Amino acid sequence: MRKTFKPLLGIGYNQFINVVKLIHGEPINYPSFSSMTLDKDDVIVAKKWLRNKKTWYDCNTVEEYEKKFALWNGSKHAFAFMGGRIALSACIYALGLKEGDEVILPGYTCVVVPNAFHFAGIKTIYCDIELDTYGLDASQLECKITPKTKAVLLHHLYGLVCRDYEIILEIANKYGLKVIEDCAHSTGAEYKGKKVGNFGDTSFYSSEQSKIFTTIQGGMAVTNDDKIAEKMKKYYNNAMFPDDEWIDKQLHNVIYNYYAYKHRKRWFLGDFMKLLYKKKLLISTTKEEECGIKPTYYGKRMPSPIASIGLNQLEKIDYYNEQRRYIAKKWDKWCEKNGYKKPMVIPYSIPVYLRYPIIVEEEKKQDTSWALRELGVQVGIWFVSNIHPSAWPVTGCINADKSVKQCVNFPCLLS
Ligand SMILES: *Cc1c(COP(=O)(O)O)cnc(C)c1O
16 A cells, blocks of 8 residues: 555655554654764754855865864874765875776775776776675785786775784785775774774775765865875865855755754655755765766865864764764674674774674565664665676675675664
């Protein structure tokens, strides 16, 4: 019956189902990103900037955001861009990687990562991951190195510090390879008392809407090397700001995302907000990017209104990360009780648990309704392919293939 009502009721469908559920005393469906760190105070910041467009292209707030992030992260230099992927492009440029070079990266990643290399003419070689932390498996790394290999990209997926961190750094050092750290999931994770991203040559962080903290779209490139920073600054200075239509949309997305995914009454408000903000909604990865095509607006740096949201988010990032760690402990207990393997926390590391990943039976990834029924949560299923979400062929990555089929992730924030 619910199916036939859907097209008829359109926008009011969720409200209708939820009202029926309320009447029957059943739990209602909360639309969820399970990672939404936007609150009312972020909405206030967004509205303030929407009222005053005069200082949108003034750089002071951006500089303040970069300085604060660098300080918080324990890094020497930080540059704010309009996405983690753009920050990665800045890293690639700053490291002097050139057309025809090869980079080794995990065969379990987001499509925008290989894209950034391809846009620079660099060949991507995929290496398998381990199943303890879903990081690059160091034991498979050396055999992928050729005379053309110039860099290796490691990641700390789901907020876990990667198992072979130091070994990868050692191998890279031995072969003279540059190391880029993908910290898109792990802003705030620590290893041996330092934040991750400070161990390789350069690293990047993401503040996309599903990440550790959010500016809807956004990213930060970081380095502790003055020479690399000098080159990064060149990329940064050449990058343009997004136009005011884009900034306007992004600020409206802050408001929309709060009401649709965080507000207490979102089960009721969400659909209306979607209708109201229909023309303003932004998507993180377009269909063309999924096909490996460079969007025309690619490569922008961050303007002040967005940096202002970032500054507000930085105030709360430690609070939310503590919440993630606290909820992860509950999932640890659940794993122990139900016979699933807990994700590994490597010695001397403090993860941040963007999500809590586990390997489950294939059927449980194909149909995740069990989690809502049994646990009251919506599980994430990314990554659904080796080069998520694209179906690009990757061969010889057995553990990555297994994760694609069997790794689901639990939310780690109270929703
Ligand atoms: C999200 C993500 C990125 C890119 O970040 P954006 O800010 O969306 O460009 C890079 N790597 C991984 C693993 C990601 O999940």
